[in-house]
Amino acid sequence: MNSSILSYERNVGVWVIGALGDITTTLICGKLAIQHQLASSTGMISETHPFNELDLIPLSSIVFGGIDIKHSCLSEQAEHLYRDSRTISRETLDTIGDDLDQINDQISIVPELACKENSSVKRSLSSLTTKIRTLIRTFADSNNLNHVIVINLSSAEPKVNLSQAHDSIERFAALIENNETDLITPSILYAYAAFMENCSFIEFTPNTSVELPALQDLAKKRKLLYAGSDGKTGETLLKTALAPMFANRNLKVLSWEGTNMLGNNDGKTLDIPANKQKKLENKGNVLHDILGYEPHSGVSINYVPSLGDWKTAWDLIHFEGFLNVKMSMQFTWQGCDSILAAPLILDMIRFNDFAWRNKEFGVMHQLSSFFKNPISTRVMAFEAQFELLRSYAEKHLASKQSKNNIANT
Amino acid sequence: MNSSILSYERNVGVWVIGALGDITTTLICGKLAIQHQLASSTGMISETHPFNELDLIPLSSIVFGGIDIKHSCLSEQAEHLYRDSRTISRETLDTIGDDLDQINDQISIVPELACKENSSVKRSLSSLTTKIRTLIRTFADSNNLNHVIVINLSSAEPKVNLSQAHDSIERFAALIENNETDLITPSILYAYAAFMENCSFIEFTPNTSVELPALQDLAKKRKLLYAGSDGKTGETLLKTALAPMFANRNLKVLSWEGTNMLGNNDGKTLDIPANKQKKLENKGNVLHDILGYEPHSGVSINYVPSLGDWKTAWDLIHFEGFLNVKMSMQFTWQGCDSILAAPLILDMIRFNDFAWRNKEFGVMHQLSSFFKNPISTRVMAFEAQFELLRSYAEKHLASKQSKNNIANT
């Protein structure tokens, strides 16, 4: 990969919500490590055939900024990953220190945007919206960017009770005006602000935001791109890779029980039942769509501090075969959450920018394989989802080829 | 499923090599149990959409016969499965007793066809060929069948050293004439005899037979159907379902180590290193084709008598992700081999008969998903293989629809 060498005229802005979290820290360190040739691009699908033949933006053209609610900085977060997860090497840290500090200057700390159940929100929803929009605009202007992608990598929020007011953009605007804090979460506010600033929006958390019809309408009216939600990195990834096999052998899944153990900040937030609900729904729904029926299916998420960012998931699949004989399969997945999530973000930045340059807008179906709960599709099988990305790329490559042919005639 | 009720004019013969083995016993008992509504059709893909819209033969139209080398009978074998594997219920056995005895009359015991390393073969290859052909012909004639499918479900044989003589049908015929017992195994002989009697041939064992160019030529000349080889029922099935996920996330597989434990007759035969070789190759090759590179990959097969037909496979997958971080996954598969294999045979019988009625011939690519080492294809990913079957069915359904439309005009 020689993306860092390519001189590319244009920069793309990426404004991250949760800019000091584990995933953001990992993806920024990883991007820099790859540019400094201290790590390979393993994990990034945009670096493999046929995607690497598209005119994707080089990593060096990505400009990071963002927001967080905790008082810290990127280099501190990177040290913590080095120490506790052992995913970033000392050598990498030593090499990229200055880069980290420079990016850190683009990150704002805004504690009042924390989503705490009983917090007395200090500012009104409209003033918060203005605040977010101003931050995004300042980031774009000061970096001379004509396209900014806003990505939500913050913590899980309690599930929002959806109402008809979330269905049309007019009524939605009224919710903000009237400061209906029960119906508007920070994630919803970020997506709204992003679209009002003509940004793309990617929802990587299980939180409600662009799945709201009102926000999707807004994006379409303004010809903007969006994708979501809930990044698929571990147990659900395996579920959507394995369940089609059971379906396509007519092996009847009786029970699919999943246990997820993790000890990072995500695990801590998810230990609060209200925060867990949305994620559990996303994890559970995939089976019904793939199998065509509803097996007994439990999913638990347990906070086990000693594991840190190293999630351990155990799944038991109890199934019935010929002569109604019961059999079983079990798997253990031991992966580092941030390491699995980070390259997906880099891929999506590149695919989003590519679509934007091609004047596409609306939901990016081609990114379905990246999400537990892809917006506007019931395609849940991983291979079928990935096929959407592959055929999208092939269509563009064919059209590029035909343009080249015409040009050469 | 009401296949047993449908009156169907035409019968299809199935002549099984290894007719008293666990798989054959299970598939015959299962077919009868389904017809007597004592078991559902779980495990049979031909009973699911869209395949159940093709005009597939009902189970009641299948007539079984075959050959084995051990002195036993179907009801004894079924008792053993009831007792040792607990896969067939007492009630089923009591109900289907008479049916089993009737089918048993169509099975010949021919011990001299055993493949023992140091056995002094009593008869010459040509007399054995004649013997097999006579048995098949008698089975067809006495049951008034105009199409017989020969299926190999016998034990693993030592690997044959392939020579140029296996490449053309003329030189191949000479091998038999000259009684070259080192170059012709029983499985090869069966496939040859089957084609000479204008039968279809399905190779479900890892043994060499229809993969020989000479035999494929023979089949094509005579416009016959064939498929193989090495039924995919457990660990390799999972490998081909899971490996594409690693490829399509650009997660680099460093090592994929598999351990298979089983205690049935298959396990006993495979405990002899010479017999194991071909199967291990089939199990190992799939990764290279899916991943595009060769990870460290060991596969072991251990004979553990106490497990009986219940195979336990454990796989460790060690892989590298973003920032070159190493992670791992492991799975345990606990399935009953015969229960997993039997419905595949019933499916293939129906698909083979369907193709035969449609005047197709040559290798049945549509059956690739059933095999560890599908003939004439490098498509190894399970979903991609299954897509071959689905699109085959859809093509036929579309053509049927268009015929109906024309008829209705």
Next chain:
Amino acid sequence: MNSSILSYERNVGVWVIGALGDITTTLICGKLAIQHQLASSTGMISETHPFNELDLIPLSSIVFGGIDIKHSCLSEQAEHLYRDSRTISRETLDTIGDDLDQINDQISIVPELACKENSSVKRSLSSLTTKIRTLIRTFADSNNLNHVIVINLSSAEPKVNLSQAHDSIERFAALIENNETDLITPSILYAYAAFMENCSFIEFTPNTSVELPALQDLAKKRKLLYAGSDGKTGETLLKTALAPMFANRNLKVLSWEGTNMLGNNDGKTLDIPANKQKKLENKGNVLHDILGYEPHSGVSINYVPSLGDWKTAWDLIHFEGFLNVKMSMQFTWQGCDSILAAPLILDMIRFNDFAWRNKEFGVMHQLSSFFKNPISTRVMAFEAQFELLRSYAEKHLASKQSKNNIANT
């Protein structure tokens, strides 16, 4: 084992609470199968050296009776085990049918003793006590028994809030008199009734009963035997076998997370949080006592109907070694609960009868290894608990030897 042949003059009565449950059905069928030489005595420690040298009662001398709350009968329950768990063979059922019916005559169905949270208890506590005492006395009299062992094998009850009134037998008697139904559960009532009838009492459920000081006092005053509580058959058995290894290697357990999945009646009852509480405490406490500190430890019990009586437990042990390096171990336990529990009951019947004949009374410390939460001891390591049984037996054998020597002088 020739216990069934031995002519033994004296019979011992065993009156089981939950007499139609899976464990009782299994232990009665097992006892009969062993007597009919249809099964070996595997699983019974009383049949192994040195315990088989004690003068333990033969199985044929055990007379069963009991009580249950559901309308069914032993043979129906045995059929269900044959069909759903496949643990009892058809042959055994056919052989022991008459024996089962005979034992069934000794079982009373008393639905009003069910422990339902919101049930309006129809009878007063004192009339229920009288009812239970009458049933036990009738069982003893009609079978001409001079010693009856009452064993609790019923379902889990909600935890009782203990009060000072549970500490002395006088105040305890007042609770019954005053019909304090919030403070007296069925299990407590059974233990009280058993002692009032001069029976031994064994608490195999997690329910509160003989752990109450009032009941222990009563037993000691009347010179009666008791043991409990919460049979140790699966995950906790493994915990108490494995945790000492971590302690004795100074490997620091950071987290020990356990997941239990089961689909039997026990699982259904435990799916109600109130019923689960006591059991989870028993499962959790063992680690602290063995390790000397409290690691992070979660235990979950999930009801997975398709598993039936076949419990699947998965434990993850995350631990720290030299240089503070984190390592891990995980295990999966796939056992049939009733099959694991039943032989323990037979062992305890024999050891209880032996102690009774030797005029011992009070808590039977020698039985600690059978329980998750052994009464009056903090010895939790399995081997150390088992040593209590071994040394108890050896003491008795030595004393027997010395008596023989004196006799022979």
Next chain:
Amino acid sequence: MNSSILSYERNVGVWVIGALGDITTTLICGKLAIQHQLASSTGMISETHPFNELDLIPLSSIVFGGIDIKHSCLSEQAEHLYRDSRTISRETLDTIGDDLDQINDQISIVPELACKENSSVKRSLSSLTTKIRTLIRTFADSNNLNHVIVINLSSAEPKVNLSQAHDSIERFAALIENNETDLITPSILYAYAAFMENCSFIEFTPNTSVELPALQDLAKKRKLLYAGSDGKTGETLLKTALAPMFANRNLKVLSWEGTNMLGNNDGKTLDIPANKQKKLENKGNVLHDILGYEPHSGVSINYVPSLGDWKTAWDLIHFEGFLNVKMSMQFTWQGCDSILAAPLILDMIRFNDFAWRNKEFGVMHQLSSFFKNPISTRVMAFEAQFELLRSYAEKHLASKQSKNNIANT
């Protein structure tokens, strides 16, 4: 732990064979890290009660030296562990650099002592013996040590065919004299040289050495201490902790199948079948001694380079319970071999020195729990073995107490 602060007058020498291997590097780095308070003493049993009440030598009094066959140095080896196993932190390496270099000066590189199957041994056995003895003596003299413990931490050697010549010290001496290189391996030579120099000897590898009657006789004549063999750190440790549970529940183990995967130097050496044999025997034998019968038991060791020092072992235990029902258990052990082995060596150094000061000699039974194949005992259950160490300590503590009491009178 404040061992590094204690001023202790006397130093103890430890001369390690395989002084640049992973275990030695880990134990030296660990000892230094503990002294510098960069790591806790987790993993060392000698730091726990009651052993920490014995007058054990402080870590600071241990003086290291040794021999290796490869051209490298301690700091290089430590860097490799930091980089590839991530077990030693950058901070530790930076702190202990000088200490490592100092210890490295006491290590001799002697390539001609490599045990290669077809190597033309350059020197005669007697000259090699002289060489080793000289190295040990020089180490002792130059460091002013009056007691040296020789510990074998080298690679696995092919199994030696034992003969009567190995039974008496006279005939054994003749083997060396006559240069019988087929009957004398490097490990045997080291043990012989150690005893001739009046050193203690600890055999931590599976290699044959002090288990030879001739060498044990020599040790006893010279009143020397020894222990061995084959350090118990992973799968076998678990086997000896778990198997007693099966025995003490009369659960019949049908099959115990073990799979070990590792990628370190040990794994590479063991990949050669001849080198593996002795270790596999040690791993297999423990079951028979604990269970009293021989279950089907396979143990495999596979070299999987990507795993490095992180061994992954998977064991399947298939067992039979009551009513002859088959059940199963499986476990996965993921531990870092050197991290598990290193503290055992430090413990044994301290216990050996303690015994030596107490004028004990012969085999150190109290160390049985540290070995797969403890010399001169059939006690294989881990808890029973550990009890030997505990009771040894308690005996010494009681005697110390009684001396103190007398002194205080």
